[in-house]
Amino acid sequence: MKTPATAPWARTAFGIDLTDLSPIIIKATRTGRTLSFEPVALSTLATLPATPVVAGSLLQKESFTRWLTAPIASAKKAEKVFPSLLDVQLPFSVEDCETALLHTVPTPDRTGTRGLVTGARTVDIEKRLAAFSSLGVSPALLDQEGLALWSQMLDESPFAATPALRIIIYLSTDRVTLALGQNDEFLGAHTMRLLDADQIHRLLKSYFPTPPPLTQWLITGPHAPSLSESGPLLPESLHTRWPGPAKLTRDPATFFARALATRALTAGALRCNLRTGRFLHPALAQRQAKRPTQWAVTCLLAGLVLCAINLAWLIFVTQQTAGLQTIFRSLAIEVTGSPLGIPAGQEVLTARRALEAQTRAMEPFLAAMEAPIAPALKNLLVVAQEEGLSVETLSLSRKNRVLHGTAPKWAQAEATCRRLNTQGWAATLERKDLPPGEDRVAFVIGLGRSHEK
Amino acid sequence: MKNNPLSLRTLWTLAGLALLLGLLLSLRTVGQLRRTTEIWEKKAHDLQEMMALRAIATKHRGILKQYTQYPATPVAPGELARRTVPGLNLITRSTETHPSLPGWTARKATIGLIDITGEELGRFLEGVTTATPPWAILDCTLSASQAPGRLAKVELVLETVERN
Numbered sequence: 130m131k132t133p134a135t136a137p138w139a140r141t142a143f144g145i146d147l148t149d150l151s152p153i154i155i156k157a158t159r160t161g162r163t164l165s166f167e168p169v170a171l172s173t174l175a176t177l178p179a180t181p182v183v184a185g186s187l188l189q190k191e192s193f194t195r196w197l198t199a200p201i202a203s204a205k206k207a208e209k210v211f212p213s214l215l216d217v218q219l220p221f222s223v224e225d226c227e228t229a230l231l232h233t234v235p236t237p238d239r240t241g242t243r244g245l246v247t248g249a250r251t252v253d254i255e256k257r258l259a260a261f262s263s264l265g266v267s268p269a270l271l272d273q274e275g276l277a278l279w280s281q282m283l284d285e286s287p288f289a290a291t292p293a294l295r296i297i298i299y300l301s302t303d304r305v306t307l308a309l310g311q312n313d314e315f316l317g318a319h320t321m322r323l324l325d326a327d328q329i330h331r332l333l334k335s336y337f338p339t340p341p342p343l344t345q346w347l348i349t350g351p352h353a354p355s356l357s358e359s360g361p362l363l364p365e366s367l368h369t370r371w372p373g374p375a376k377l378t379r380d381p382a383t384f385f386a387r388a389l390a391t392r393a394l395t396a397g398a399l400r401c402n403l404r405t406g407r408f409l410h411p412a413l414a415q416r417q418a419k420r421p422t423q424w425a426v427t428c429l430l431a432g433l434v435l436c437a438i439n440l441a442w443l444i445f446v447t448q449q450t451a452g453l454q455t456i457f458r459s460l461a462i463e464v465t466g467s468p469l470g471i472p473a474g475q476e477v478l479t480a481r482r483a484l485e486a487q488t489r490a491m492e493p494f495l496a497a498m499e500a501p502i503a504p505a506l507k508n509l510l511v512v513a514q515e516e517g518l519s520v521e522t523l524s525l526s527r528k529n530r531v532l533h534g535t536a537p538k539w540a541q542a543e544a545t546c547r548r549l550n551t552q553g554w555a556a557t558l559e560r561k562d563l564p565p566g567e568d569r570v571a572f573v574i575g576l577g578r579s580h581e582k
Numbered sequence: 583m584k585n586n587p588l589s590l591r592t593l594w595t596l597a598g599l600a601l602l603l604g605l606l607l608s609l610r611t612v613g614q615l616r617r618t619t620e621i622w623e624k625k626a627h628d629l630q631e632m633m634a635l636r637a638i639a640t641k642h643r644g645i646l647k648q649y650t651q652y653p654a655t656p657v658a659p660g661e662l663a664r665r666t667v668p669g670l671n672l673i674t675r676s677t678e679t680h681p682s683l684p685g686w687t688a689r690k691a692t693i694g695l696i697d698i699t700g701e702e703l704g705r706f707l708e709g710v711t712t713a714t715p716p717w718a719i720l721d722c723t724l725s726a727s728q729a730p731g732r733l734a735k736v737e738l739v740l741e742t743v744e745r746n
Contacts, residue, residue, distance in 0.1 A: 224724075318614065375621050425593040432600025439607035446618055460632040468685040477628045480635050487642060493688040493743045494645050496718030503707035510700045519726065526721035526739075 132229070134400035136269065136393050140447060142182040143174060144389030145268065148351055149259060149303040155383050157390035164394060165465045166387055172561065173266055184393035185268035186385075187257050187403055188321035189275050189306045190570020192249035193219070196317070200241045206536065207242035215246055227356040227408065228399045229278070245315065246523060247273045247401050254408055269413055270393050271404035274299075274385075277386050279308040281388030281398050282347055293341030294333075294371070295361060297378075299385060300324065300350035309576050314401060326364035334435035346375035353381040509576075516545040518568075533561070542572040554578065586673050589598075592684065641682060646683070652715040654745035659710060666709035671696040677736075686743050690720075695736040696725065703736055717742045 136142060138158075139274040146153040156169045174181060197214045199207035208230060216223040228248030236243055249257075254271065261268055299306040299519050307329065308318040319332055321486045333340070348362045354377070356362065378384045391402055404410055409417075455472070461476035462468045465483040472479070489493070502525055513520050513534065518541060520534045536542045542558055549556040561571035663670040675692040682688040695703065701725070710717040717740040727734035 200700050216597065422593065423592055425597050427588060428597035429593065432597060432602070432604045435604025436600060436607055439611050442611055443607075450621075451624075452700045457625075457628065457632060460636055464635050466631070466639075471656070477632060481631060484635050484638055487639070487683075491642055491645070493682055493718065493741050494642075494649060496720065496741060497711070497716040498645060499709070499718065501711045502719045502722055503704050503711065506707065507700065507704045520724075522723065523727045524721075524723040525719075526723075 130407060131394045131512060133416070134229070134270065134392075134402040134403035135396055136182040136394065138416075138505055139182040139394065140182055142393035143169065144184045144386040144391070145261070145266065145350075146383075146386040147264075148301050149572070150351075152384055153351065153386045155386035157387070157394055161396050162317050164391060164543070166390070170265060171266075174464040181392055182270070183266055183268040184272055184389040185257070185261055185266070186272040186274050186277055187253065187391055188304065189273075189318050190304070191253040191257060192247065192273050192275075192403065193221075194245065194247045194273065194315075194318055195273055197244045198241055198247055199244070202235065202356040204235075204242050204244075205283050207233065207244060208304075211244050211246060216360065222251060223248075224254075227254060227403050227405050229405070231399050231401055231404065245399070247276060248405070249273075249403050249417040251408075251452055255263065258408065267410065268404065270389075271319075271408075272389050272392060272404060273401055274281060274306055274320075275308040276399045276401060277392055278306065278314045278349070278385065279310060279318070280397060281384065281391060283313060284380070284391065284397075286382075292308040294337060296333075296344065296350060296371075297347040298324070300348065300356060302352055306552065307332075308358070308532075309333070310509060317483075324364070326367040329367055330370055333564045334426070340371050342372075342406070344369075344371040344373035346373060347378055348375065349381040349384040351382045359500040370498045393557040398548055403467065424563065472515060510550050510551070511556075512545060512552075516541050516548070518542065518545055520566075527578075532576065533571075534573040534574075535563070535571045537569055539570045546574060549574070549576070649686075649715055650745070656689065656715045656717065656742040656744055657713050659691055659740060662709045662713055662717075663695075663706060666703045666705045667698070668700065670702065670706065680722065682743055685746050686744055688741060688743050690739065690741045691717075691739070692739050695738070696734075698733050699728075700733065703733065711741075712742060714742070715742050 141156060141158045142157045144157065152171055154169050154171060154174070156167050156173075157164050158167075172184065179238065185375040194323040197211050197218070199210045199214060201210060203205040206410075211547060212223055212228070215228065219226070226248045228246055230244055230246050232245040234243050235241070240423070257271065258267075269424075278299055280295050282295070293311060294309065295312075296307055296309045298347055303318055304322065308315065310316045316336055321328055329513060339471045346363055346368075348356070353362075357377055357455065361368070362377065363382045370574070380387070399464040454476075458468075458471065458473075461471045464480040465471065470479065482490065506523070507523060509523065510520065513532070518534045518536045520536065523532045525528065534542075546556040546558045555567070555578060557577070559573045561573055563569065563571045594637040649718055657665075660674060662674055663672045673694040673696070677689065677691045679687050679689050695706065700705075707719065707722075711719065718737060720741050721739035722736065725734045
């Protein structure tokens with residue numbers, strides 16, 4: 130199981146920069162997405178009710194960072210090869226180290242994989258933990274100095290223009306550590322006893338044989354403010370050969386402690402915890418041990434919730450169906466007038482048939498309720514008379530509505546038809562033959578209904 | 583919770599069973615969703631139809647209730663003619679009965695009216711259709727007379743119902 134490199138469950142974390150003089154401790158508190166920082170005294174840690182999340186670090190001289198290149202395009206396969214490659218690069222056996230693979234990227238030609246590894250010898254880890262222990266502190270997280278400086282620099286001092294080379298230098302009374310990178314990519318970290326311009330120059334030349342046009346320098350650390358007061362931030366010889374803007378970070382004295390606390394509380398690139406393996410903090414070990422149980426419980430709950438949702442749906446559907454069935458049955462009884470002879474599931478069919486039979490039997494009743502014929506008859510006769518038609522026969526029944534007649538002119542028959550159509554009839558006109566010698570025209574007007582009355 | 587391998591194994595077994603059961607139930611539910619939707623859509627349609635049928639049945643009951651308040655025996659067309667158009671020449675060609683709803687009999691009468699004016703016909707027809715119980719006019723055929731404003735003859739088929 131992978132060692133956690135951050136403490137996302139915690140709201141506060143303490144970053145400790147163990148300097149020569151006294152430890153610098155910063156408490157970071159997470160509120161929503163923002164972090165607030167305040168310096169605290171060492172004694173504060175001892176008085177906290179619960180085990181706090183303390184983030185310390187291995188110094189650059191006690192640890193290492195390496196870029197490894199494996200001629201394998203698959204990152205998963207390359208990971209298996211990295212320990213062997215690391216072993217070759219280190220002056221000691223990788224078996225004597227705790228390591229962490231932070232990051233893999235394909236090579237530019239995509240035929241291989243590059244991986245960034247950090248690590249430390251177990252003896253150095255023991256020594257470091259002992260140093261913390263002597264202060265009554267047991268850090269849950271053991272970060273790596275160079276990586277912490279680099280990531281905090283990216284966090285706090287993003288540059289508007291993207292320079293080719295970025296360097297952050299940490300200055301304290303006991304060491305000088307620099308972390309460098311190209312644009313946003315970490316290249317490496319180095320440490321020395323004092324600020325040595327020539328040594329730095331040689332280091333940088335190993336990365337960039339030709340100095341880039343722009344190098345950005347950030348200076349931090351407890352010793353940085355006093356350096357800035359006494360003169361330029363960088364030695365002239367170094368700044369001339371690697372020109373570019375140089376400035377102090379915000380609160381340089383607490384920068385590193387802030388970096389450790391920030392990295393403990395937030396997820397991000399290059400997070401690592403070298404207190405791993407047999408050094409794993411008991412609190413983290415306990416958390417890890419609980420994980421399988423937590424996962425099992427989560428899966429069990431998820432399964433039960435899934436079952437519950439489906440059962441609830443099934444019950445809902447069954448109830449709704451039963452409810453509808455009851456409604457159908459009561460409606461069918463209302464329509465048929467009797468609860469007998471209504472098979473389950475046949476309510477609609479039974480009701481429909483019963484009503485059809487009832488409607489047939491009620492025809493004499495319903496016929497009397499239809500629109501009375503007298504007004505229509507009267508209206509037809511009036512229209513015929515006004516248009517000068519002679520009605521021979523008029524038949525009005527449900528199936529047959531026909532008017533046979535004669536008129537002096539065909540136009541009168543047509544006018545009659547038009548009038549009838551405006552009155553809601555669908556009148557059709559046909560000519561009839563008359564014996565020769567007749568000076569009138571004979572017609573048949575069919576009378577349908579253009580709309581139901 | 584103690585890190586007991588046995589209890590962890592049991593927990594994972596239960597979790598696995600619960601997830602499997604949940605998954606199977608979910609597949610069943612999803613698989614039946616379409617069918618359930620179709621059934622409910624049909625039931626919604628059936629419900630609409632049932633409501634419409636109920637409305638018709640209610641209307642029928644209303645009509646029947648109205649008829650029960652009428653006199654059991656309808657007034658004959660001849661009597662209606664005497665009341666509406668005194669002196670009207672009415673010939674009853676045929677009468678027939680057939681069962682209708684339980685407790686009711688339908689009565690059909692075919693009558694002829696001779697030499698009648700349009701206005702008299704209108705009065706007679708109004709009389710038969712507003713009688714209690716009313717007569718329905720199933721068929722009306724009239725032939726014109728030579729005399730202006732008069733109809734040579736009118737043949738009517740009337741129908742009513744009487745309580746048994």
